Structures are given as C-alpha cells and as structure tokens.
Amino acid sequence: MLGDLAKGLGTTLKYLFKKPITIEYPEVKRPVRERFRGKHELKRFANGMERCIGCSLCAAACPADAIYVEPAPNDPENRNSPGERYARRYEINMLRCIFCGYCEDACPTNAIVLEHQYELSFYDRHSSIYTKEMLLVPPDRGYGEIPPLLQETNERPSPPAQIDL
Numbered sequence: 001m002l003g004d005l006a007k008g009l010g011t012t013l014k015y016l017f018k019k020p021i022t023i024e025y026p027e028v029k030r031p032v033r034e035r036f037r038g039k040h041e042l043k044r045f046a047n048g049m050e051r052c053i054g055c056s057l058c059a060a061a062c063p064a065d066a067i068y069v070e071p072a073p074n075d076p077e078n079r080n081s082p083g084e085r086y087a088r089r090y091e092i093n094m095l096r097c098i099f100c101g102y103c104e105d106a107c108p109t110n111a112i113v114l115e116h117q118y119e120l121s122f123y124d125r126h127s128s129i130y131t132k133e134m135l136l137v138p139p140d141r142g143y144g145e146i147p148p149l150l151q152e153t154n155e156r157p158s159p160p161a162q163i164d165l
Helices: 002-016 057-061 102-106
Strands: 040-042 067-073 085-093 112-114
Touching (some): 057 067
Antiparallel strands (some): 067 085
C-alpha cells in the first residue's frame, strides 16, 4: 500500500515541473483526424445543381431515425437536381444523430457528407433540427462533375424496341 502511494506521488512529481500542453480554443482549433465525422453538409454539383435526388436512402439507412426527406417531382423547366425528383424538405435531428456515417455510405449521389466541423452547439431543441437551407452548401461551392442533363440536348432516349414473338 505504501509502495502504491509512492508510485502515485512519483508520477505527480514527474509531471509537476513540465510545461502543460494547452490549446487556446477557440483562437486555435485542433486539427481532426481524416476519418472524423462532424457536421453534415448537402453538396452540389459544379454547376450549382443540388446532388440530392430525394431517394430517402439516407433516411432508411439511419439507425437513429434522425433524417427526414420529403421528395417532390422536378420541374423540367427549372430543375433542382439531375434526377426525376429532388428533396423538397431535408431535415436532420442532431439530438438523435449518432454520427455513424451510414447516411453518407447509402447516398448514391454523394449528396450528404459528414465534414470535419465539430463546433455543433444549440441552446434549445428547436435549433437542433438542421433544415435543408442550413445543410446545403452555397451554389458557388459546387463539387464534382456536371450531371448529364437531357434538357440541355432536348433529346429523349428512345424506348427499347419491342420484339413480337
């Protein structure tokens, strides 16, 4: 017992005269690991079009049931996304989110990405629900290639020919 006490005091004396490692947060922010999962972002294509096609696969993959997607049909004259649909409403309840990344893995268009921002704070439950407007990156921060749009060429692919037997 006395040996354990001496061992503990020895550890204390060892670190007593060393300079403490202090990071002056929030002026200096610690770098995060490459695989860190932080704040969610809804990405866009390089032309400003939304990547989310409203398929709701992210909501189906979420084990905490934190994501709500309300799809709506795309207007052919004013398209929001390259698909037939787009997400009219996209919400993530950050109180329920466990930052597992399953939504990111399930997305076929890489629309939802968990970025490296870790400063997520709110003072009431209402502000913990992140809406599409809060998650969507600005149009000038597009990522990826421009999707092939049929409206640009004004040509529709012909249906496959039917074979009579």
